[in-house]
Amino acid sequence: MPIKWVLHWQPNAGTSVNSQILNEVSQCIEGINGTKDGRWKATLTFYKPMLREHSVAADLPRDFLGISLPEQPNKYFFVIRAQRIVLEADSSIQTIMEKLQSYKSRVSLNFEGFQYQLGDFQLRVGKVVPTHSENLRGIVMEVEYLPLSSIEKSRQIFEEFLEIWQEALSKRSLPGHFMHMEPNFTEYGLPDHYSSQHTAIQYATVMAQLIASVQSVQTMRN
């Protein structure tokens, strides 16, 4: 499948995300001739272990994530970043997890917004909001390059695209910038050929970054 990079909005020190930034980013894509062609939504769920009374979760994962992606609606992905595990399963695995009663959903976040076509690229920009809430927790952007599936072969194209994109966005003097943190896919046992499992790992990485930036803002305030 085509390779994509998932980026997150990194606010400048002392600032936070707001919906105005999201509007400006969307306008910027349209300004470089991106055409809107629909909405998208991905969902990320944090699971926590259900423990017997008086027991501790010492050796159980604290970062167990479940992810559903718009391009594979019948699939579901689990990621445990600390142990470098990504699992692809049918979406019925969620029913199995419910029946096992060992882990329960702690919080779910929606990644949702509009998608745009721009030549060989498909862009998706969206807000990160908890389900059943409108509190903006972050902004994400997916850049997908449709002709290629090899991570290594497409690296230069992505870097050049992002250079042009960052330059276009810089004219709007927004208080932050988009960042790409590339996970080490090899550690997860994934090949160079891109798949939805790569996307799931990127979402898990973006989520960790969003949590880290919220925590750093809170630390500064305190």
Add this chain to the structure above:
Amino acid sequence: MVFVLQHVEALEILLQGLCGVHRERLRVHEICLKNGPNLGNVASEVRLLCDIEQPEPTWTVKHVGGAMRGAGAEQISVLVRTMVESKASKNVLRLFYALGYKLDHELLRVGFAFHFQRGAQITVTVSSVNKMLKLHATDEAVPVTPGIQLVEVTAPASSETYSEVAAAVSSFCEYLAPLLHLSKPGVSTGVVPTAAAAAASLMSDGGGTTL
């Protein structure tokens, strides 16, 4: 439904004639996991099935729920239970270990299966159950009960359709009656008196006999 049987070749000929489809070879490594002592509100069990008959083994996660109970369940001749399956990537065992699940037991099923439509989407599997002498050593598996095969007839159903599906399964099983009687799991019916004669007849004319 479960039964033990010694006339496997005869049953295969009979099934081939009844189903009109070719058999599929079956070689499944089944790993049963249970939750660790601290994890979960209740004791839970999950099965990971690795189909090693395929050139590239495929994995399935399977949860088998409790059987339907009550007067309605007792009146029908088949067992009705919830079952959820999901295909999964090959690292699924590693994921469940990471989640705090422990190996309870593992086994290897070897045999064949027929999948066909006859009032319901019926699957018949005929397999021997083997145990591993060393962890995951499927190449060195030995039969748990030598010479005895497990026959299972299953069909998916929903809460709306289960009575029709149960009837379809029961009626199919009647065709197998000369060779074996199928029973609900855990209930043994013993060897059918006509089995030896029926098997001999099937083997002699390749399944042409009307039973």
